[in-house]
Amino acid sequence: MTASRLLARKSIETLQRQNRDNGMRKVLGPLQLTLLGIGCIVGAGIYVMIGPAAASYAGPGVMISFLIAGAACSLTALCYAELASAVPTAGSSYAYCYAAMGEVYAWTLGWLLMLEYGLAGSLLAVGFAGYLTSLLGDFGIHLPAAISVSWLQSSVANGHISFHRSGGFNLVAAGALVCIAAVLVAGVSKAAWVNTLLVAIKIAVLASFVAIGVGAVDVQHWVPLIPPNEGGFTYGWQGVLRASSILFFAYLGFETVSTAAGETANPQRAMPIGILGALGVSTLIYIVVAAVLTGIVPFRELGVPDPIAVAVDRIGHPGFAVLIKIGALAGLSSVLLVNGYGHSRICYAMSLDGLLPTAFARLSTRFRTPWIGCILVCGISAVLAALFPLSILGDFVSIGTALAFIIVALSLMWLRTTRPDIPRPFRVPLGGFRIGRVWVGYIPTAAIVLCVAMVLPIALDIVDSARHGNVLPAAILGGYACLGVLIYSFFGMKSARLVREAASEDGQGIPESA
Template sequence: MKARSMGRWQLATRRKSLEAVVADGERAGLHRRLGAGSLLVLGVANILGAGIYVVTGTAAASFAGPAVVLAFVLAALACGFTGLCYAELSSVIPVSGSAYSYCQVTLGEGAAWALAWMVILEYLLAAAAVAAGFAGYLTSLLGDWHVAVPLALATSSVTASQQGGHTELAFSGGINLVAMLAVLAAAAVQIAGVGRSAWANLVLVLIKIAVLLAFVAVGSQFIDAANWRPFLPANEGGFAYGWPGVLRAAAMLFFAYLGFETVSMAAAEARQPRRDVPVGILGSLVVCTVLYIAAGAVLTGLVPFRELGVPDPVALAVDRIGWPGFAVLIKIGALTGLGSVLLANAYGASRISLSIARDGLLPAFFTRVHPKLGTPWLASVAFGAASALLAALLPISILGDLICLGIASAFIVVCIAVMWLRSRRPDLRGGFRVPLGGVWIGRTWIGVVPVLGIVMCLAMMAPVLGDMVAQVRRGDVLPASILVVYVLAGALLYLGYGQRRARRQVQDSNA
């Protein structure tokens, strides 16, 4: 029993060499066809959409009020520090898999699996949340054209509402078929090939940026400054407004910046990854943050913040302007933005599953790359089906907190990985290094930027975990139950399948 226990521990803590990780990326069979421009488009496509079109209204109505623009800044700072770390690591380790690959090199297989399992959850839930928003805007647009979508086909099976300061869940009797079809369509485009997905993303990004700028330009002419007072509403207890509310809103908006991680996952398909990946990561963060802040200010200036707790806040805002034609244009732009996020999310989910399965921790069919299209098509099918099911059944409110925890966990590991590689492999020289330097404590390098990234991520996680505990005490156990069941399932999968495959690989390599 002791030997078996030691065997499991040794497997969980074994590290993969940096050279082996890079070699695996070269053998993956993916085509190197993406340049800096395509990577920038990929990042913007994934970032822009969910933040302003879906969750900004809830963040303002429930937590921050007009100070939601400060929440965008806080979330951007956390992502910016981590983005710099991603840029350095991706220039040294130019493979798909992103944080999973970095964790393999630093903390070992067990920690890498735990991280990857949370990132998988993050992508599944993000796709479902974005698709739910897509369904809301499509229903609103069709309503403007006097086409009524049956409520039972655009409402999740489980609904959530705020009653007396707590969340109450109910079964609607419907199924969000619109959201389900949106996820499946994105998976189909991704399977068709990354080159065609990149072109589709380019068109979507150009359209949605133009429409978002139009919303800011026109909407700013109709702002009622009284809606911005008070800019920071007084705290009403817990995370309802005040500075605690701003921090809670920042955590909710965190997942809207997920796009730059998708850029790092594309390193194995970049023509010059050491140059192009950092440009894609940092460039997409800057572009999207500026647009988010401007649009968030206009949104809260058009509508009193307490009225913004709807799945389609931008649609509500443009309807207040009183220009029906302009409202239709903006709703089309919102659908365009959310569609591009779904495409980029499908890309990231399939790539990280490819990396995990290549190491034997997921079934081998995830590694199958289509011989003509050059894409991991079976992985795309699996993730598309799972995300579609979640989109059909669960509301956005249940998904958001779990997404934040997955993202923050991955980001913390990335920040640690930078310091580990600087300390253990000072011989490595990539095309980018995080700024502001650091200090050496013994043989360990402690960087200013990585430490700031870790602190900011912990600050994002704290209010989410605190709120989840409070929900359990009030009787709303569904979010916590989903998290616990998912974590236990991941542990059983790793111990029962992943370690058995890993042990077989070790035996084969020693034979």
């Protein structure tokens, strides 16, 4: 093993050629990309994780948590916009990192993205199951806990989290992911059409919730805005920051937009519009809905997978409650759809590079979609949704998201340093300075600092939990990291080398050396 092999970079020209000749249909424009991003962003954060974030950590201060998380993501979004305009490719941040920093960093980022997207799909499906169970209950149909509750459950007491077995498996959540896999296999144009419809329903229902719910707001529920700290990360400013780290992943949708470059017409123009537009609209929606939700229901009662269902039941209009729950299901469906789309496309890009088995890049002859990858990623997420609770899933997704964003910001600065000649239709504002040969941007540096601030509370919480005897989160993270090292060492490294050699023999472009 040599440093030159580990740090071999994929040339920008190779990425651009693969994007042109990938065999996928280029049918997406700025509007579709913006809706794609909104479809993924506006969902888990407002429909699912806002409840546990408010109940266990931030109280009404969850509105501030959304602002903090949104600020961190907005800086990273600017980095994504520049990279997507300069290097339009289906691999998203993984491909950017491969071009800028080299193979081993690209594998690390790709492995983090698989954690991020895979567990995000599981979390979304758990939330979907909660809302579906609540909706069916309104019609007198009560699903047994044995098929609608995850095998492992969690609780927070005295600032510490503990786990217990429920005896059931969340088959409802698993079934939702099976349906999503079927839609994804059918093709991006069909998935985009379904997503556009679901986004329209979701936005209309959330607007109705705000319009009707604002009359039921009790401002006393916002007092105090930040409850006094009760130890650890339970309330206080510590809790606000901890909640922002949980909600951080809820902005994942803007990253998903960049995974669609392989199926986008004129990606240099469309990508920045789609990324920044989706983030701006979604942040505004999050803050407004969070204010209304915490004004209707005392925050300690929101620790459930279907917090908006709790709020509409509290308002006391049964017909409206049913409408909102249907909208929530539509919203979560759109996020599940886009999340699965992004996950399968990242696996597709890694497979083309030899870092994952070739099955992930095999296209359906009928639909021209990576059908095996779609089925595999949704299948794994379905199993995890049946087993794990929101608390574990949310923390792990946020860790993967924050670390991936840090690597993206570093990739931007290194690509500015090594390839200043690449046309960049969009550039991050404010510029930067040089330390020797290395370009250091103000925006990317600020993004890194805020991402570290997002992941630090989760890391400290996991360490603290392990000290108090709850080693499960630390063990899962450690096991996942070790598995990634083994796969890269015994498969990815050799397979990627063979792909590079084949590309060299075909004259299609050789990855650059470090």
